[in-house]
Amino acid sequence: MDFDLNDEQKTWKKIVHDFVIKELRPKAREVDEKEEFNWDSVRKGGPIGLLGMSIPEAYGGSNVDSISNAIAMEELGWGCGSTALAFTAHNGLGTAPIALYGSEELKQKWLPLVARGKNKLGALALTEPGAGSDIQGGVLTKAEKQGDEWVINGSKMWCTNAGIAEYIITLVRTDPRGGSKSLSMILVPTDSKGLTIGPAEKKMGLRGSPAHGVTYDNVRVPLGNLVGGEGRGLQQTLSTLDAGRISIGAISVGLAQAALEAAVNYARERKAFGQAISEFQAIQFKLSNMAMEIELARTMIYKSAWLKDQGRPYNKEAAIAKLFATEMAERVCYEAIQIHGGYGYSREYHVERMYRDARLMTIGEGTSEIQRLVIARHVLASE
Numbered sequence: 001m002d003f004d005l006n007d008e009q010k011t012w013k014k015i016v017h018d019f020v021i022k023e024l025r026p027k028a029r030e031v032d033e034k035e036e037f038n039w040d041s042v043r044k045g046g047p048i049g050l051l052g053m054s055i056p057e058a059y060g061g062s063n064v065d066s067i068s069n070a071i072a073m074e075e076l077g078w079g080c081g082s083t084a085l086a087f088t089a090h091n092g093l094g095t096a097p098i099a100l101y102g103s104e105e106l107k108q109k110w111l112p113l114v115a116r117g118k119n120k121l122g123a124l125a126l127t128e129p130g131a132g133s134d135i136q137g138g139v140l141t142k143a144e145k146q147g148d149e150w151v152i153n154g155s156k157m158w159c160t161n162a163g164i165a166e167y168i169i170t171l172v173r174t175d176p177r178g179g180s181k182s183l184s185m186i187l188v189p190t191d192s193k194g195l196t197i198g199p200a201e202k203k204m205g206l207r208g209s210p211a212h213g214v215t216y217d218n219v220r221v222p223l224g225n226l227v228g229g230e231g232r233g234l235q236q237t238l239s240t241l242d243a244g245r246i247s248i249g250a251i252s253v254g255l256a257q258a259a260l261e262a263a264v265n266y267a268r269e270r271k272a273f274g275q276a277i278s279e280f281q282a283i284q285f286k287l288s289n290m291a292m293e294i295e296l297a298r299t300m301i302y303k304s305a306w307l308k309d310q311g312r313p314y315n316k317e318a319a320i321a322k323l324f325a326t327e328m329a330e331r332v333c334y335e336a337i338q339i340h341g342g343y344g345y346s347r348e349y350h351v352e353r354m355y356r357d358a359r360l361m362t363i364g365e366g367t368s369e370i371q372r373l374v375i376a377r378h379v380l381a382s383e
């Protein structure tokens with residue numbers, strides 16, 4: 001990799017890489033087959049900072065810069081898509097909104113609890129059974145003030161980590177009149193009365209990353225559990241998703257890199273018509289395209305992370321990075337299977353799992369269609 005990382009980032013990359021080789025890679029198939037969350041390794045990621053990447057040091061976090069976050073997410077994705085998704089749902093979705101918008105009281109109470117792997121994780125519930133892309137118009141879960149409490153009713157869908165979380169930051173409608181200032185984020189502890197977390201959904205891929213439906217039946221939490229401003233939920237969500245898109249793009253680059261490496265190894269070993277299939281130009285061209293696309297995606301991920309670290313706008317760049325990296329990962333995993341021939345379709349080989357894991361990336365944290373809408377808005381406004 002040619003990108004000019006500083007010494008701290010290079011050291012961080014090595015630490016995470018070594019962790020992933022030891023902890024994630026050897027368990028990736030088992031986690032998928034058994035649909036089991038890799039708690040043991042996730043906990044071990046706590047002391048090295050992988051659970052506190054969005055949390056300031058004052059609250060026990062490692063508070064890494066955005067490029068370091070992207071480095072970690074690529075490495076984790078390279079090792080195990082499922083476990084990588086759990087890490088990013090915790091860091092980017094489950095803790096970043098508290099660190100960025102939460103009151104001092106919320107930060108002190110919840111961030112140290114989830115920063116080091118001693119307890120459970122954080123989660124964010126935006127999506128509902130009837131609405132994912134259309135959050136502004138579609139969120140029906142509501143919170144009403146009664147005395148010094150919020151009373152929450154409604155249901156959420158696809159909440160990653162919900163069953164293994166200390167709390168769920170929940171996007172709710174606090175102004176029934178609707179509009180862009182009618183949504184808010186409220187922290188709901190998972191042991192709250194009236195909160196029901198459904199069983200983990202049966203998924204095509206990322207089967208070691210539990211995602212749940214959640215229902216709120218007169219759930220009461222203190223008014224102080226509001227995360228950020230009342231009516232600021234939509235803006236806070238959009239900004240959280242901008243950052244999250246860099247992470248999902250980075251996981252996709254990691255998945256694609258792993259698929260490329262598997263394809264190269266296989267192409268060198270597999271013989272057909274008297275020679276290694278890597279000698280065929282058709283196979284070589286596939287490998288070239290895969291390597292080229294991975295490099296382009298990684299560069300765009302780093303560019304958007306760099307813009308974020310500079311405090312500059314990066315909404316368009318994060319959308320481009322996410323869109324390209326996630327669709328690229330699917331193409332690369334597809335070709336990795338093709339290069340493996342029939343064995344690529346077998347669960348004995350890792351590439352079929354990577355292909356299934358990569359498929360989610362064009363959907364979660366904003367579908368490809370939504371990324372194209374975001375990019376088009378910028379293009380039409382300025383060019």
Ligand SMILES: Cc1cc2nc3c(=O)[nH]c(=O)nc-3n(C[C@H](O)[C@H](O)[C@H](O)COP(=O)(O)OP(=O)(O)OC[C@H]3O[C@@H](n4cnc5c(N)ncnc54)[C@H](O)[C@@H]3O)c2cc1C
Nearest residue numbers: 124125126127131132133158159160211364365366367369
């Ligand atoms: C494994 C997994 C984990 C997830 N984790 C979380 C989580 O932790 N927290 C959370 O809140 N959510 C989570 N999600 C939900 C995810 O973010 C949503 O599925 C996603 O945002 C799409 O929403 P939807 O499924 O409701 O699809 P819809 O919004 O109903 O979209 C359906 C189709 O219509 C298209 N579409 C919608 N609107 C437009 C438009 N304006 N123009 C063009 N096309 C459009 C979409 O692109 C898509 O192709 C997760 C989902 C999965 C599968």
